[in-house]
Amino acid sequence: MASAPPPLIFAPARRLAARQRMLALQAKPDAPHYLIDDMIEDMLERLAFLRHAPASALVIGDWTGSLAAALGAQGADVTMAEPAGGFAEEQPFPFGPFDFVASLGTLDTVNDLPGALIHLRGALAPGGLMIASFPGAGSLPALRAAMLAADGERPAARIHPQVDVRAGGQLLQRAGFADPVVDSRVVEVRFRSLDGLVADLRAQGLGNVLARHGPALGKAARESAREAFGAPTVERFELLTLSGWHR
Secondary structure, X not given: OOOOOOOOOEOHHHHHHHHHHHHHHHOOOOOOOHHHHHHHHHHHHHHHHHOOOOXXXXXXXXXXXXHHHHHHHOOOEEEXXXXXXXXXXXXXXXXXXXXXXXXXXXXXXXXXXXXXHHHHHHOEEEEEEEEEEEEOOOOOHHHHHHHHHHHOOOOOOOOOOOOOHHHHHHHHHHHOOEEEEEEEEEEEEEEOOHHHHHXXXXXXOOOOOEOOOOOOOOHXXXXXXXXXXXXXXXXXXXXXXXEEEEO
């Protein structure tokens, strides 16, 4: 008997549009990219610590090109894939196998996360390593509080569900990775306004792509959200990193 399809939490068309909008916004001067910069730096440090020097690599979601360039400089043959261009993490990959697979900031908006991780493992050669990093549980508490204040007694779906460390470990085991490791780290950013935070989220592909999202905020609700957010405010991003091997 065929298994039931995963629930439709995220709208694929909205996700695609958000990624494409991100790429357009990143073409502007001074576009924010501090989250992916942090992910890339962390991945390179992990590879150096593990002394894993891949001859071939698949890099998903690296719209800066920085990770691909660093791996290429180390001698790796790099294949790049981007959801904004139609790459689907929830389908079997059309290429591989690779010694290293990296996913940056994309797995937090797939409907079938267990399936996506299985496909990531399937893209690895024996002895290959996968590292995936994306915003996880604990992210955006100030924004969450502001949206609750704006919605009042009838809160709407405005913030994505988020994966925590425990769930991440279970998912890696379910996908069949060997020696799974899950951890998280915090990136804190000071914002002068709620509007500044929203602009940064959109520019980094982190806007709302829920299939069933709440109605647009009216003028009064927007003002309530801005007041609840305060200024300046330090917002928190908790970056979750999953890693495992194909033995």
